[in-house]
Amino acid sequence: MRSPVLVPSLPGDSAGPRRRGLALLLAGLAALGGCSPALDWRSVRPADGAVAVWMPCKPDRHERPVQLAAGLKVTLQMQVCDAGGTSWAVSSFEVAEPAAVDAALEALRAARPAQLGGSEREARAYTPAGAAPRAQAQRILVEGRRPDGRPVRELSAAFAVDRQVYQLLALDGQPGPEALDMFFERLELARP
The missing domain is CATH 3.40.1000 (Protein Transport Mog1p; Chain A)
Structure with a gap:
């Protein structure tokens, strides 16, 4: 499994909750990609x-x-x-x-x-x-x-x-x- 991708929010950044949501989405996608069987050529x-x-x-x-x-x-x-x-x-x-x-x-x-x-x-x-x-x-x-x-x-x-x-x-x-x-x-x- 790959480690989750985190997008930090900056102090005073009004987009913080959106960034956290994006970070969770990216982490989920990374976890799915890391668990799927890969072709090992x-x-x-x-x-x-x-x-x-x-x-x-x-x-x-x-x-x-x-x-x-x-x-x-x-x-x-x-x-x-x-x-x-x-x-x-x-x-x-x-x-x-x-x-x-x-x-x-x-x-x-x-x-x-x-x-x-x-x-x-x-x-x-x-x-x-x-x-x-x-x-x-x-x-x-x-x-x-x-x-x-x-x-x-x-x-x-x-x-x-x-x-x-x-x-x-x-x-x-x-x-x-x-x-x-x-x-x-x-x-x-x-x-x-």
């Missing part, structure tokens, strides 16, 4: 270390085998955390052959609406600075439902660097444009 690197993503909280790491599409089995490495009412995640995996990258990107895109029981509402090309453009690399908005029937929204983006495939997710909540820009647009690719 930090640079996070997936296991391969080729990309640095800005995440608003300290992520937990998970790894598991995943069957993406017909015959495409990968080991998915994910870092996920919750902040500001939103779940943030970055996942990555390597495909065996360069020709499998496009199929992997397509599989990731198809999986999002299917996993959320919803549909894709928006899509646009997504090429972070330093990554090669690919038609299958997209940033999409999916609207769906949770298992209990509550509506859910998710922004995701997928791209590749060589044979390494990445996906960024911001699930639910109402993250502001600054937070979304920090997460999706400010990632950095390691230079060889």
Whole structure:
């Protein structure tokens, strides 16, 4: 909690009660701002270390085998955390052959609406600075439902660097444009 902001009144100042009222209002606003959860941005690197993503909280790491599409089995490495009412995640995996990258990107895109029981509402090309453009690399908005029937929204983006495939997710909540820009647009690719 932040300490209250005080505005002193001067002797003989007829605006004293108004200043005290303003001081109380400012103190209340400062206290509310100090108690609200903040986004604590930090640079996070997936296991391969080729990309640095800005995440608003300290992520937990998970790894598991995943069957993406017909015959495409990968080991998915994910870092996920919750902040500001939103779940943030970055996942990555390597495909065996360069020709499998496009199929992997397509599989990731198809999986999002299917996993959320919803549909894709928006899509646009997504090429972070330093990554090669690919038609299958997209940033999409999916609207769906949770298992209990509550509506859910998710922004995701997928791209590749060589044979390494990445996906960024911001699930639910109402993250502001600054937070979304920090997460999706400010990632950095390691230079060889």
